[in-house]
Amino acid sequence: MLTSSLKSLANKIYFSRFSTLAVESIATLDDFRTNESHTSNHTEQHLGRFYTISAEEKKKLFGNGGFPKSFEKQTKTFAETTFMIRQPALEIIEYIKRTNFNNPVIRYVLYGENGVGKSITLAHMIHYGYQNDFVLIHIPWVPNWFKRPKEIANSDKEGFVDLPFDAAAWLVHFKLQNTDLLNKLNLKTSKDYVWSKRETTPAGSTLLQLVEHGINRIKFSTGTIEALISELKQQATDNKCKVMVCIDGYNAFFHSKTRVVSDTKAKMTPNKITITQPFLNITNFDWKNGVCVLVVDKIALTEDRMESHLPKYLLGMNGFEHLDPFIPIKVAKYDDKEFENCINYYLNRKWIQNVEKGFDAELKFLSGQNPYKLMNLCAPL
Known part of the structure; x- marks a missing residue:
C-alpha cells in the first residue's frame, strides 16, 4: 500500500511538473513566434518575432536560390523555414502600402555589415510580393554569374559574351515563382520576336510561352530575358500588372572585375556580359507600377578589399x-529583444542544448549581436 501511494504521489508531482513546463513553454513560444503568416499584416507589434512560411511557398519562391547556404542548411536542420520580422522589412512594406504606383518606380537599397540579415530581409520582401500579387523578378545572387559562370559563349553583339546556361536557369527560376500569377493575369507579348529564320514568338503569345522558348532553346535564353523584361516594364506601365524587382549582390553589376573570359582570353567587365543589361534596364526609373528592392554587399566584390558597407562606396560612381x-x-545587428527571441528560438529548436547560467550574456558578447556570428557560435552547443 505504501509503495502504491508513493508511486501515485510521484506521478502527481511528475505530471504537475510536466504541465507547468508545458505552460511555461507555450508562454515562451508566444514571446518569440507569431501565427500571423501574411506579410501585409505584419506590424510593429510583431517586431522581433519569427513567422513560418509553408514548405510549398519555400519550394516555389526559393527552390532555385535566395537563401545564404548557412541559412538553407539551418532550415533543413530545424525542419521549418522561419523569418524574423525586423524593422527594415516593416519599413519597406509600409512605404509600399503608401506608394502611388502612377509615379516612377521607387528603388530601395538594403545595406549593412556582413552577416546582419540583408538577404533574409530581401527574402521577407519576396514573400510579401508573392502574397500581394507582384510579378517577381528575383536574382538570388548576382556574383554567381560573374565568378562561377556555367558556360561562356560568344554573343551576336560584337565585343560581348553570353552566359546561356545561367540565363536559362534564371528563366526556370522566374517560371517557378510566377507561373500561377501569370496564368491568372494572362499577359501577352506585344510584338513578334524573331529568333532565327525558322523560330519566332508571335505577338499575342503568353509570357509563359516566351519563357518556355528561352528555357528550351538555351541559345536564345539571354535574348528571351531581354524580351521578357521589356514586356513586363511596358505591361506594368500600362497597369496590367505590378512588378517587384529583388536583386541580391546588386553592386556586382558595377564592379570592374569578373572571372568571365572571352575566347581571346580577355577578362570581361559586367557591362560586356549580355545578361547584365536587362536587369539594369528594369532597375531604371523609366516605368511605373513597380518597386525595386536591391541589396548591396561587400561580399559581392571579393576580388578587392572593401573598406565600407555604405551604398555609395559599394556601387561606385x-x-x-x-x-x-x-x-x-x-539592416543592423540584433537589438536586445531580437537577440533574446533568437536565443529562445534556438533553444526551442534544440540548436542550443548544453547551457549554463549566463550563457546568453557570453553569446551576446562573443557575437556582438551579429545574426550570422550568433548562429555559428550556437552550432556546437
Missing part, C-alpha cells in the same frame, strides 16, 4: 548615378 534617387534602408 556609375552604380550610384544609375540608381539616384533611391531610398537607403540600413
